[in-house]
Amino acid sequence: xNQSLRENVKRLFAEGKVKSVLGYREHPLSxxxxxxxxxxxxxxxxxxxxxxxxxxxxxxxxxxxxxxxxIVVKGCDGRAVSMRITEGDFARxxxxxxxxxxPGVKADGKTFDERCQRCEMHVSPLADVTVGDVSALPKxxxxxxxxxxxxxxxxxxxxxxxxxxxxxxxxxxxxxxEVCPLCNCVVCVTDQNAPRWIEQTAxxxxxxxxxxxxxxxxxxxxVDCGECQRACPEGVPMHLLDLCLAEDVEELFDFETGxxxxxxxxxxxxxxxxxxxxxxxxxxx
Amino acid sequence: MSENFQPRIVGFLCNWCSYAGxxxxxxxxxxxxxxxxxxxxxxxxRINPLFIFKALEEGADGVMVSGCHPGDCHYISGNRxxxxxxxxxxxxxxxxxxxxxxxxxxxxxxxxxxxxAVEVGEFVDKVRxxxxxxxxxxxxxxx
Numbered sequence: 001x002n003q004s005l006r007e008n009v010k011r012l013f014a015e016g017k018v019k020s021v022l023g024y025r026e027h028p029l030s031x032x033x034x035x036x037x038x039x040x041x042x043x044x045x046x047x048x049x050x051x052x053x054x055x056x057x058x059x060x061x062x063x064x065x066x067x068x069x070x071i072v073v074k075g076c077d078g079r080a081v082s083m084r085i086t087e088g089d090f091a092r093x094x095x096x097x098x099x100x101x102x103p104g105v106k107a108d109g110k111t112f113d114e115r116c117q118r119c120e121m122h123v124s125p126l127a128d129v130t131v132g133d134v135s136a137l138p139k140x141x142x143x144x145x146x147x148x149x150x151x152x153x154x155x156x157x158x159x160x161x162x163x164x165x166x167x168x169x170x171x172x173x174x175x176x177x178e179v180c181p182l183c184n185c186v187v188c189v190t191d192q193n194a195p196r197w198i199e200q201t202a203x204x205x206x207x208x209x210x211x212x213x214x215x216x217x218x219x220x221x222x223v224d225c226g227e228c229q230r231a232c233p234e235g236v237p238m239h240l241l242d243l244c245l246a247e248d249v250e251e252l253f254d255f256e257t258g259x260x261x262x263x264x265x266x267x268x269x270x271x272x273x274x275x276x277x278x279x280x281x282x283x284x285x
Numbered sequence: 286m287s288e289n290f291q292p293r294i295v296g297f298l299c300n301w302c303s304y305a306g307x308x309x310x311x312x313x314x315x316x317x318x319x320x321x322x323x324x325x326x327x328x329x330x331r332i333n334p335l336f337i338f339k340a341l342e343e344g345a346d347g348v349m350v351s352g353c354h355p356g357d358c359h360y361i362s363g364n365r366x367x368x369x370x371x372x373x374x375x376x377x378x379x380x381x382x383x384x385x386x387x388x389x390x391x392x393x394x395x396x397x398x399x400x401x402a403v404e405v406g407e408f409v410d411k412v413r414x415x416x417x418x419x420x421x422x423x424x425x426x427x428x
Contacts, residue, residue, distance in 0.1 A: 157420075158382070159380070160381065162382070163381050198335075203424070204424065205422075208381065208421060209342055212377060212381060213335060213338065216374070219373050219377070241381070244380045245377060266369060267370060270362060270365035270366055270369060272356075276392075278371075278375075279368065279371055279390035280385060
């Protein structure tokens with residue numbers, strides 16, 4: 001895998017298809033896997049890909065990188081890159097997606113992450129180069145529907161209680177925002193202070209406000225990379241709320257984030273046939 | 286006690302249709318419950334989910350959102366975009382455990398003063414039945 005990845009990157013440099021490549025390397029001292037940007041073909045030998053590559057590198061795509069930029073993408077990362085192209089952050093030709101066959105990652109080093117256990121997209125849908133054996137990838141062990149079924153089954157009061165408990169440890173450090181490949185508002189809504197929409201103190205009401213607006217901003221944009229939850233120092237299951245809304249968006253607008261190229265975020269479109277039943281109750285008048 | 290409970294409801298009305306409809310209800314001397322506090326917005330498409338969340342956090346017992354009928358938008362299609370957003374806002378509130386009955390969406394034209402009065406009356410009764418204190422209300426806020 002590593003050998004083939006490096007050869008492919010060198011070839012892309014040689015053919016002039018990329019000016020830089022975002023990938024993973026092992027830190028020489030700590031042995032931790034970190035993100036790296038290489039701009040010389042000889043540095044390609046530092047690139048690796050294995051189960052420790054938990055980060056979503058789409059977060060690191062900025063327009064001041066030497067373009068076109070190659071990026072090593074897992075399935076979920078590829079969806080994020082695809083969504084950023086859809087949103088107009090980049091032109092398609094500015095990105096070279098180096099898709100790796102990803103069996104899943106292990107943030108704890110032992111078992112596949114929860115997000116990977118229900119992964120249906122081990123290879124990026126956006127791929128200019130594919131590395132690794134795509135035929136031998138695991139099947140999902142569970143589904144999203146199963147994951148959110150327990151919330152669906154609750155009464156509103158139980159649900160409210162569940163989220164109150166879940167969000168309680170939140171310290172508003174915003175690691176979830178910093179790590180999210182699609183949290184790219186110029187000024188985050190929680191940092192705005194005139195008006196102050198969301199208080200930055202940790203208390204039940206502001207915890208809920210933050211996580212609700214976070215989920216809303218990701219409705220139809222979340223690519224289910226689960227980085228928010230991995231980055232959270234307090235283990236807040238905020239990604240669960242994203243999953244709930246992802247299901248709704250797929251059902252309402254028939255839109256699967258970052259899977260197909262082109263198209264638009266469903267909130268930027270409308271269909272005159274959109275039913276009024278969405279707003280609850282039949283349309284009267 | 287619960288019979289005396291007067292819910293506080295925040296209404297986001299679009300400037301061009303619903304607000305004029307509310308105005309018509311007033312000039313027609315129709316009785317409209319005073320529980321609704323109206324916020325005039327330029328278009329239902331202007332409504333940010335934060336408006337609704339913040340109203341609930343600040344202790345509103347219910348939120349009413351109203352815009353022009355689909356096809357009648359002053360800005361041609363603002364309300365159609367709004368519909369998509371509101372559909373997801375409604376579901377999000379449901380997911381976090383706020384009773385969806387506390388939110389009321391309706392399309393109201395400038396000529397529907399009488400319907401405005403009826404809609405508000407019905408919604409106030411519905412929220413009154415749900416009772417005080419929406420779960421999202423911030424601690425310490427009067428209810």
